[in-house]
Amino acid sequence: MxxxxxxxxxxxxxxxxxxxxxxxxxxxxxxxxxKYTADTNSKGTLFARLLSSKHAAAKLTAIDLEAVKNLPGVKAVHAFKEVGDEIRWEGELIAAVAAERAEQAEDAVKALEATAKFEVLEHFVDEADVARAAFANRTKGLGKANKGDVEEALKTAKAVHKGFYGIHTISHMCLEPHGSHCEWKGDDLDVHLSTQSVSGTPSQFAEPLGIDASNVTVTANYEGGGFGSKFQADEWGIAAAKMAKEAGRPVRLMLDRATELKIGGTRPSGFIDVTVAADADGKVVAWDSIHWGTAGVGGGGVDLGQMPYPFDFPNVSKAQVGISCNTGPNRAWRAPPHPQLCAITQPALDDLAAKLKMDSYDFFMKNLVFTQHGKGEVYAEEMKIAAKEIDWKKKWHPRGKGAAGPVKQGLGMALHTWGGGPGACTCxxxxxxxGAVESFLGSQDIGxxxxxxxxxxxxxxxxxxxxxxxxxxxxxxxxxxxxxxxxxxxxxxxxxxxxxxxxxxxxxxxxxxxxxxxxxxxxxxxxxxxxxxxxxxxxxxxxxxxxxxxxxxxxxxxPEKDGLTSERVGGVQMVDLSVDTGTGLVRINKFVSVQDCGMIIDELTAKSQVLGGLIMGIAYALTEEQIMDNKTGRYINADLLNYKLPGIGDVGELVAIMYQPDSEYDRGVIGLGEPPVIAPGAAISNAVANAIGVRVPVLPLTPKRVLDALKGGQA
Amino acid sequence: MSSFEYASPNTEAEAAEMLAAHGGQTAILAGGTDLHNLLRAGVIAPRRVVDLKNISSLQGVSMVSGGLLVGALTTLDEILRNPLLAPYQSLLQVADAVHSIQIQVQGTLGGDLCHLPNCWYYRNGYGLLGKEKGESLVAGGRNQFHAILGNQGSAKYVSASRFAPSLIAWGAQVRIVGPDPDQSAMVPLEYFYVTPKSPNQGVTILQPGQFVSHILLPEIRDELASASYEVLQLEGLDWPLASAGVCLTTSAGIVREARVVLGHVAPTPWVSHDASLALVGQSITEESAAAAGEAAVASATPLSENEYKVTIARTAVKRAVLRAMHQLQGVS
Missing domain, CATH: 3.30.365.10 (Aldehyde oxidase/xanthine dehydrogenase, molybdopterin binding domain)
Structure with a gap:
């Protein structure tokens, strides 16, 4: 045989x-x-509501849980914070109440709030102002890295560009917020959990509850999104289980939208001052950057391992400072931290191209030799396909030299890479x-x-x-x-x-x-x-x-090394957009993504991932932003009116082209979920610069930032 | 949200009576699209909510001597569909720009006129004037969506009404019922709004027990054109960064009369006589429209983060004027 x-x-x-x-x-x-977790409503289910902090930094000095235990409908109360505990960001959870009806839980939370007293402490929430942060003693050096000799390379370079770029913190915004439905059956706990980790969460519940992981069943049939923010049981999940135990009734606890925005996980911000230089041929010879930003109270920021993204230039110097802000903690956000790295690298490169008076396309093409992971040739093919689809050579004009009139059209591009190797799976x-066939696996379909x-x-x-x-x-x-x-x-x-x-x-x-x-x-x-x-x-x-x-x-x-799967994808994105210089509004005309991802199992699903990535990218590029109020320390736009997200009317024509010659099929299956969201920030920023002739340095490119940049002010 | 009584009057007089109770700590339910938000956030905590929707006299649009009487409960969707309102182009443009079908179907004209400010300090519990310990949070805070005109006093939020600029440009009046059940008065909409000096003053002249029952639109005349231009960041549900409503009367291609009102730039709808003056006696061109825009924002006093809104307001005026001109020329 x-x-x-x-x-x-x-x-x-x-x-x-x-x-x-x-x-x-x-x-x-x-x-x-x-049925999603938020839909789970077994007989007798109690409603939970949360008391969270309005202070960004404080010490809890008094709270009286007993005062609400006998209020109408209240069946269980849970304390996240004890007297003496510190609050480190607005929205941090203090207590939860489970009651027969939602409004009874709300009333109890209000009553509980009236008993809570705080010693308010100094807060700091300004992620963009590194000088202020240093003055407030909120900065910490996060190391440097050097390669080659930047100083020497700058001396002989043909063109040198110095610039500032940044991308603000955003919040996770899953359609279904974080939460669970917990129900005890004797010593066994059934949890319906909105999670990206069905197999990994039972032990997270078991340990704090003092039971064996074998007593816990986590179920997640359908998910309203996760994007990296839903790997944990979370303290509010444990609280739901504890309150269910206390009440002897099932408890459903989903975060309300404002709390979801404040504590459901953020994507760290990144700002850079950079000097980048090229030789007469247009090839980059040196990159020198200083970074700052925040990942929340722990400091941190965007990991610089892959800066400048995704290139490996001959001479590189980079240093980073982390800022500790009293803002909600970060969680992995779709392709961490590539979207930020891309958004602060490739606009700087595009500005260098403009300084060299080169077409951005030619500039990026020339510098593909420096891309990491040996993907230069595939990028080149993808660039050609994308350029043809968007009609780059016909539509491109030197920066700011488009047609007359208040609405300016522009083109921009960016490229990205991601691993996407296979994860562990047993089925x-x-x-x-x-003849019936079925399979069983503790995985999840997160949408x-x-x-x-x-x-x-x-x-x-x-x-x-x-x-x-x-x-x-x-x-x-x-x-x-x-x-x-x-x-x-x-x-x-x-x-x-x-x-x-x-x-x-x-x-x-x-x-x-x-x-x-x-x-x-x-x-x-x-x-x-x-x-x-x-x-x-x-x-x-x-x-x-x-x-x-x-x-x-x-x-x-x-996974096995048998050729069924492999890793490393890349993609090129090009965008054609219009900027209304009378209003600062940016409108996407056409957005083309050419993406490789090995062998494709379902092209429709693959394209759907790309389209979702583009839309999510347009959101953080144009509208989406955590806005902190320095004075109160509060997340002032933590609602869906002011935390602006694009609708279908805002995204323009989206074109997802899957790059799939036989050479890709032969690579086997590779993950695609994250990579399409990486390049939109940079591509859109570059297109706006091309349209209006000035760089809007910080994302999102709101009307304010666009008009401020046009006025020559600091965006 | 706090518990409240629910009252459902059948007549205007009953409504006035029910609203006057509890020392005026009452709230009106019309479409309810914003009341629900305010109650849930605890921004307001009325002891009684008075639901107007069973009062039949507040519904519908009818011709009366002197114009068109529009019931306060007329929905945005009805504005878009009612043939009597078709000549009032600027109103249709506003209703259309709301974009959200849900709001168009549920939201009412009266509710829009009385919409409380969207200022995030107000909505986060710092009062109408956005103060903490007596100090304005807005002045040196996150004021990118706040006022650029009429902002030198305590109030720095912007009037939320989408329709008021265009209605004021039309010279609309509002009929106010109460506080005595049989009492009513017509007031020019222009004088309906106030800039409060204290957080309890409110944003309109309405006193406890009073409510808006109707909006009276003047008769249509030839040679008259109206237009609205709202600058919205999103195509979906969003609030304008600035807007303008204009009404122009022309003869022989020359503007004889002009009304220019800006929205979302000041604590009240902002009537710009300077912009009107810039237009009267002129033919409408790119230049004269731009001059009207310039005039409208000449006295702007932007806050720390909203200078960009001056540009947007200028653009809104210019484009509203040009849009009205296109209407006069029969160009859609």
Whole structure:
């Protein structure tokens, strides 16, 4: 018998893989039949409400939990803070109340608030002003790195550009806020959790509750987004479990939107002063930058490991200062920290190109030799495709030299990279004697189409229609699978399922070979039949009937180095936009993304990831921003009126082009979830500079910043 | 939110009576699109909420001598659909620019005129004037969305009404009922708004027990054109950074009469006589429209973070004037 090897089939023979297939859960999501954590409402469920701090820095000096325990409807009270504890940012949780009705919980929180007293402490919330931060003793050196000789390179450079760039803190903004529904059944705890980590959260609940992780079942059937902010049980999740225990009733605790904005996780800010230089040929010879920013009260900031992004120039010097701000703590935000690195690197490069009087396209093309991870040639191909789609050479004009009139059109581009290697995944695949196929895994579909990808993989491998396979995920009682973060899920789950399905198929082939007296090596599964060469041997059901009474159960694991999956993607984005110089409004005309990501399982889902990335990118590039009030220390726009997010009317024409020559197919499956969100900030900033002739240095590019920049003021 | 009584009057007189109770610690429910936010945030805590929607006289649009009487409960959607209102172009433009279908269907004209400020200090519990320990948080704070005109006193928020600038430009009047149940008066909308010196003064002349029942629009005349221009950052639900409503009367291509009112730039809708003067006697051109814009913001006193709004307000006036001219020329 020939050696049996895991691998993907020939591209030309695929029936489902690589095609555009709608989500298998589209209908249940569109109709509301899909139940999210926020929808979980088992009999007797209590409503929870939170008391959070209005102070950015304070010490809790008094609170009387007993005062509210007997209020109407109140069933449980939980203290996050004890008297004497410090509050370090506005919105930090102080207490929670669970009551029969939401308004009773709200009343109790109000009553509790009246008993709370604080010693107000000095706060600092200005993330952009490093001098002020230093004066307030809020800065900390975070190291430097050097390569080559920047000073020497600057002396001989043809063009030197000095600039300031920045990107403000934003908050996580999942459609479904953080939260859980907790219900005890004896010593066992059932948690419906809005999480990116079904398999990883039971132990986080168990330890603080003093029970075994085996007593905890975490369920997450559907997710309203996570983006890196939902890996933890979180103190409010533990509180829900404790209050459920105290009340002897289920408790649902979802963060309200304002609290979600304040404590659900932020993306750190980054500001730089940079000197960058190029030779006469337009190649960058030196990069010298000083960085500051904040990741919250712990200081920190944007990790500079990959600056200047994603290039490896010959001479580089960089140093960083972290600012400790009394603002909510950061959490991984889609492709951390690449969007910030991209947004503060590539505008500086684009400004250098303008100084050299070069077309940005030519400049970036020339400097692809310096890109990391050996992706230069792929970037070049992607640039050509994107340029053709957006008509770059025809539309491009030197900076600020477009047509007359108050509305100025401009082009900009940026490029990005991401790992996306496969995560750990174990799945159990069952083939029942009646031919039914299902798999079980403790992974989660955070909205990215994981269910669909898994079913396509199984169905393609087993030669079945999509309806012929079923996936069960979203329970911690299923085989462990990695958290969905880092774009590792698609590689993890597709690799494990391909291995499981191939292994199972081989076992079936052996049974068929013995029964029908054919060679197992010559068998294939297609269209619900087992074929020997082109001849039908039996139907899928007949083959499965050979299993007898018991289902065939196979475990699939990953990742393995068998070629099913790999890592490292890249992409190029180009944007055509208009800036109204009378109002400062930026309108996207057309946004083109060309993205490589290895082998694509479902093109529709892949494109949907890209479109989502572009929209999220337009949000942080143009509208989205945490605005802190220095005087009160409060997050002054923590509401959906003033924390501005674009609607579908704001995003323009979005074009997602998947770069997929055979060389990409041969790389196997690679994650795509995060990378498309990296480049929009830089691409849009560059296009605005191209349109109006001046750089608006800090994102988001609000009307205020655009008009201030036009006026020559500091944006 | 705090508990409150719910009252549902059937007549204007009943409403006035019910509103006057509890020393005026009452709130009006019209469309409720903002009342709900205010109650939930605890910005207001009325002892009674008076729901006007069962008062049939507050609904609908009718022709009366001297113009068009628009019930305060007329929704934005009805403004867009009612043929009687079709000649009042600027009002249609405002209703359309609200974009949110939910607000258009639920929100009322009277509610818009009485909309409390969106100032984030006010909404976060620092009072109408945005003060902490007697000091203005707005003056040296995050004031990018605040006033650039009429902001030298304590009030630095901007009037929230979307329709008031255009209605004032039309010379609209409001009918105010109460506080005596049988009492009512017509007041020019221009004089309906006040700039409070203390946080308890309110943003309009309405006293406890009073409410707006109708808006009276003047008759349409030939040679008259209106337009609104709102600068919105988002295509979806958003509040203007600045807006302008204009009404122009022309003859032989020359402006004979001009009313220019800015919105979202001052604690009240801002009537700019200077902008009107810049237009009267002129033909409408890019230059004269720009001159009106310049005149409108000439006396602006921007705060620390909102100088950019001067540019936006100037643009809004200029473009509203040009839009009105296009209407006169029959260009959409």
């Amino acid at each position: 020939a050696e049996r090897k895991f691998g993907w089939g020939k591209r030309s023979e695929n029936v489902l893989i690589g095609k555009s297939i709608p989500r298998i859960d589209a209908a249940v999501k569109a109709t509301g039949a899909a 159990t695949l069952k083939i029942h004697p009646d 990215t189409g994981t269910r669909t990808i898994i079913c396509i993989t199984m169905a393609e491998t087993l030669g079945l229609p999509l309806e012929g396979v079923k996936v069960n995920l979203g329970s911690s009682k299923y085989p462990a699978s990695a958290p969905s973060g880092g774009s590792i899920t698609v590689g993890g789950v597709s690799g494990a399922h391909r291995r499981a399905a191939q292994t199972a198929l081989w076992k079936l082939f052996d049974l068929v070979a013995a029964k029908y007296k054919v060679e197992a090596d010559g068998l294939t599964a297609k269209d619900g039949n087992i074929l020997n060469g082109k001849d039908k041997v039996c139907t899928w059901k007949q083959a499965c009937a050979l299993l007898g009474q018991m289902p065939l159960e196979v475990q699939g694991k990953g």
